[in-house]
Amino acid sequence: MYKQQVIRRIFLCFLPGLLYPFSLLAQHAVEVAAKADTSSIRLGEQIKLQLTATISAAQFKDANFKVVFPVLPDSLDHFEVISRTGLDTASNAGQKVLHQTFTLTSFDSGHWEIPPMRFEVFAGASTAHDSALTLPIGIDVNTVAVDTTKAFKPIKAVQSVPWNIWDYWLYIVIGVVVILLAIGLWWYFRKRPKKEPVIKTPTVTPYELAMHELQSLKEEKLWQQGDIKQYYTRLTDILRTYFEHQFGIAALEQTSEELLRNIKPVTKLNQQRDKLRSLLAIADLAKFAKMQPTADEHEGCMRQAEEILEWTKPKIEPVNETVNEKPSV
């Protein structure tokens, strides 16, 4: 009898320790639930599945308290998970409600169950935790009823939407603005006072320019200083530039032979052909063969150049020229 009493006292001493883990869930009293927005869908229709965990506010403040929501794979048996929201928290009469919504669908007809969802509840400093399960949810997935007594109909063609002006209001507004802008610009430029064309009197004619350049060349006394090559280069360049501006012959890009060939159509210039040939021949020798012509030849070439210019200068000098008509020289 005494022995039984001793055993009962020992048992009573250890009983709180044995019951402690089971008391955790009762102390924290977490309510979990799974709720579907419908219990019957047609193939491919969507179901909103909401998982909820309700916790008292006092427990929620406990830093070690934690509820872990179930992690759903992309597909469950007979169901596909289309999307999932984040975890949301709401307060309700001294309680905290955590919820997460999943969008599911199914393409298998029949009666299927969404399995129970497992929530993990952690409390206290220890790693001990408990699980809470929701109830399974039955869903009827129905096919579309086909009336086989009636004939099959073909697939409908693309249906056109009736025209509505308000569908195009933005384009119409843009179009009107562009037209108004164009009219405004046209009006502005039409009414704007026109600028008087600038009349530019050519400062110097090709002939005058060439004569001036020859004069400068003389004054520079290049051949007297021994720079014969430069003297003939300048002399022929002056003549070639003059031919280019006065007669439109691209003389600067032509060799001596080509130039002599191409002056043929210009009668006045062609009359000076022999003088030009002899001048170019001496110049070529001085420029490309280091020949040293005599002083008489230097002066003779200068004289010939002047004679060519005099002979070919235009009789009537143009008085005025607009900028756009002819390049001034």
Added chain:
Amino acid sequence: MENTSSDIRQLNEKIHQASAFVDLLSMELGKVIVGQRYMVERLLIGLLAQGHVLLEGVPGLAKTLSIKSLSSAINAKFSRIQFTPDLLPADVIGTMIYNQQKNEFVVRRGPIFANFILADEINRAPAKVQSALLEAMQERQITIGDTTFKLDEPFLVLATQNPIEQEGTYTLPEAQVDRFMLKVVIGYPTKEEEKLIIRQNLNPEAMTPIRPIIQPGDIMEARKLVREVYMDEKIEKYILDIVFATRNPEEYKLAKLKPLIAYGGSPRASINLAWAAKAYAFMKRRGYVIPEDVRNICFDVMRHRVGLTYEAEAENVTSENILSEILNAVEVP
């Protein structure tokens, strides 16, 4: 050492005398070749400037006759190689043959061992044969087995291409074409010339055989003089302007050519243009180069060195069109 005025005058006189053979040579060749003066002149430029000539023209334009006659007039050895798809490099340069009597390998020299080579229809042979020839052209020597043989000088290769039949041909790559100093395009003779050709062929007995006018040694002497021909700095600049205009046309107010040119002339183009201009001046019996010389040979030196884009080909623009534009835009010194 810089040339002085009197040096050039002396050189001019020397070249005036030394180049007299050019006229004699032309006259001698004129005995058998009717027309084609242009082609003969280009062959002489190649010969004097140590370059090789690529000839493009339809068959029957006296290409073989020209080079054969030139060879006879110079008393040089001539050899012709007909390029075919089954030709091997050994068929061109030679090979080692086993001599059973002597129990040793002996060298059998190929047809390339001559002064004048006619590489007929070069684009019919595969790349390895082409490159064997082109290497020999560049190096002027051949290696068979362990032995290297210097090729005889003067050494001139006249390669031909048929512009019509392109099927089954191996087009020469740009890098290989660049090795030819000149690419000459020849056309049909005139009516008058062709009449003479008919008469000449109907009466071959009346045709005078070609006499040797000069010896290969004279050509070597002439080459030395060609090297001495004076080229002024202005001419050098003109050559560079032309070549650079093919590379950067926009710098010469020719931006419209930019989309038509795939690649411009290489430095070899500048070198060859200078050499050919000197040779041309020599042939004109001058001791100095003038811009006319450069312009005269410019098309033949440059036409195969200007690459065209697909856009140019679609618009039927040729390298000659591009070169004409360039020559009309680059200022002559």
